[in-house]
Amino acid sequence: MEKVIGNKTINVNEEGYLTDFSQWDKEVAAELAKEKNIELTDGHWMVIDYLQEKYKNEEALSIRGIKKSGKFNIKEFYNLFPGGPLKISTLIAGIPKPKSCI
Amino acid sequence: MKNLVILGAGTSGTMMANHLIHKLDKEQWKITIIDQYKTHYYQPGFLFLPFDLYKTKDVKKKGKKYIPKGARYINQKIDRIIADENLVKLEHETVPYDILIVATGTKIAPQETPGMKEDNWHKNIFDFYTYEGSKGLRDKLREWKGGKLIVHITEMPIKCPVAPLEFAFLADSYFTNKGMRDKVEITYVTPLEGAFTKPKATAALHHLLEEKGIKEVTDFDIERVDFKNNKIVDYGEREVDYDLLVTIPTNLGDEMIERSGLGDDMNFVPTNKATLQSKAHENIFAIGDATNLPASKAGSVAHFEAEILTENIMRFINNEPLKEEFDGHANCFIETGHGKALLIDFNYTHEPVEGTFPFPGLGPLKLLKESRMNHMGKLAFRWIYWNMLIKGTHIPFVSATMSESGKKYDTVEN
Numbered sequence: 101m102e103k104v105i106g107n108k109t110i111n112v113n114e115e116g117y118l119t120d121f122s123q124w125d126k127e128v129a130a131e132l133a134k135e136k137n138i139e140l141t142d143g144h145w146m147v148i149d150y151l152q153e154k155y156k157n158e159e160a161l162s163i164r165g166i167k168k169s170g171k172f173n174i175k176e177f178y179n180l181f182p183g184g185p186l187k188i189s190t191l192i193a194g195i196p197k198p199k200s201c202i
Numbered sequence: 203m204k205n206l207v208i209l210g211a212g213t214s215g216t217m218m219a220n221h222l223i224h225k226l227d228k229e230q231w232k233i234t235i236i237d238q239y240k241t242h243y244y245q246p247g248f249l250f251l252p253f254d255l256y257k258t259k260d261v262k263k264k265g266k267k268y269i270p271k272g273a274r275y276i277n278q279k280i281d282r283i284i285a286d287e288n289l290v291k292l293e294h295e296t297v298p299y300d301i302l303i304v305a306t307g308t309k310i311a312p313q314e315t316p317g318m319k320e321d322n323w324h325k326n327i328f329d330f331y332t333y334e335g336s337k338g339l340r341d342k343l344r345e346w347k348g349g350k351l352i353v354h355i356t357e358m359p360i361k362c363p364v365a366p367l368e369f370a371f372l373a374d375s376y377f378t379n380k381g382m383r384d385k386v387e388i389t390y391v392t393p394l395e396g397a398f399t400k401p402k403a404t405a406a407l408h409h410l411l412e413e414k415g416i417k418e419v420t421d422f423d424i425e426r427v428d429f430k431n432n433k434i435v436d437y438g439e440r441e442v443d444y445d446l447l448v449t450i451p452t453n454l455g456d457e458m459i460e461r462s463g464l465g466d467d468m469n470f471v472p473t474n475k476a477t478l479q480s481k482a483h484e485n486i487f488a489i490g491d492a493t494n495l496p497a498s499k500a501g502s503v504a505h506f507e508a509e510i511l512t513e514n515i516m517r518f519i520n521n522e523p524l525k526e527e528f529d530g531h532a533n534c535f536i537e538t539g540h541g542k543a544l545l546i547d548f549n550y551t552h553e554p555v556e557g558t559f560p561f562p563g564l565g566p567l568k569l570l571k572e573s574r575m576n577h578m579g580k581l582a583f584r585w586i587y588w589n590m591l592i593k594g595t596h597i598p599f600v601s602a603t604m605s606e607s608g609k610k611y612d613t614v615e616n
Contacts, residue, residue, distance in 0.1 A: 163357070163437070164357060164467070164468075175425075178438040183421075184395075184421045185438075
């Protein structure tokens with residue numbers, strides 16, 4: 101479905117995740133974050149860059165993987181994206197919601 | 203003489219030995235199966251043991267009884283696979299192979315979560331994925347006076363993802379029968395968004411949890427067990443109190459896989475999901491819980507895999523292209539307590555479906571619906587397991603790939 105955000109139209113699925121990554125840019129991210137009551141800081145951008153990098157390399161995302169990467173501390177990750185950090189951060193990063201393995 | 207070596211004599215390994223003994227030319231091939239333990243456990247029974255529904259003798263048998271006579275059975279610890287030299291190094295000898303099947307399964311790793319395997323492990327913190335844990339929990343429940351019971355999943359993937367739910371349902375039933383349900387608060391704590399990994403089944407199961415008065419805490423990624431104050435804490439500092447914690451710890455592949463350098467970061471073997479050939483070596487295959495397949499880690503899955511892997515081993519030997527046939531088919535009974543059960547049937551791409559099983563339109567088993575007949579099916583399964591499944595006998599009317607007739611199904615998106 102289409103969604104108007106800021107001055108852009110994006111395509112999202114029923115859970116609000118972008119279906120076309122090429123429509124993502126920093127403004128879109130900032131607007132999506134605003135809807136979750138998050139003001140993006142350097143810390144947030146670091147996470148977003150990391151997630152997008154993983155996505156481009158087709159690597160699965162998990163809390164364990166993030167912990168092992170040593171890139172950032174999981175507590176910090178929770179503070180940045182309260183409530184469900186992987187779900188919320190991937191939504192803002194414009195990539196699909198991680199599928200929890202069976 | 204050529205060597206086919208199977209590592210692990212659990213459900214998958216034993217099934218493969220029994221399948222292949224009838225297929226391989228005895229003049230040319232020798233089958234060796236290696237496991238450090240002499241006991242074969244009926245792991246689905248670990249769910250029933252804590253509630254005194256099964257006795258210990260129902261869940262353990264001598265492994266040797268189920269290994270085919272023509273195969274060599276070695277009880278030794280496996281040190282490592284030396285894949286570049288086609289050798290398996292054991293405690294006391296080294297075994298060469300032409301074809302290797304890895305069936306070393308998965309096991310719990312409570313040490314991965316701080317505070318879990320400390321002073322209170324197997325005191326008021328239990329697993330039920332090991333014989334010791336399951337039996338210890340039985341003894342605990344026999345004398346427990348009630349309080350807060352948490353049924354908890356640490357992280358995915360886990361063996362038999364429906365088992366913790368079944369545990370919660372059976373606990374409801376158990377305490378009701380003991381006349382003390384009002385003294386027990388049951389809470390189901392999961393890192394997932396809901397009760398199960400597939401949305402269709404989650405909706406049905408959520409309804410059942412509600413009906414049985416079991417509370418749900420979702421999206422809970424545990425950071426530590428505060429065993430001194432009896433609470434579990436997630437990374438977001440959410441806390442849930444318990445008097446009795448029944449947890450499914452992190453599941454990892456065997457450490458031998460790590461020592462051999464053949465695993466991913468959870469020691470599961472990267473495996474082609476349709477052919478079951480390992481990605482790193484063409485003469486190494488993997489089956490069951492030991493693989494990294496995006497399918498359930500469950501005996502039924504291993505059973506379906508075994509039929510396809512047997513075919514592919516024969517094709518590999520004859521230099522024919524492998525069949526890309528495995529579809530992730532799983533078929534699981536879910537005990538819902540009070541003498542009833544659900545049955546679910548799904549694969550890589552299809553959600554658990556409604557309908558009937560195994561005969562389209564007739565059943566007698568109903569998919570995704572609670573019934574007594576399903577419960578009878580689950581109980582009958584123990585007999586099928588020891589007498590047909592691990593012996594590699596084809597179970598009539600149940601095919602390795604999922605049948606779509608007689609079922610209502612939705613395709614999974616993305």
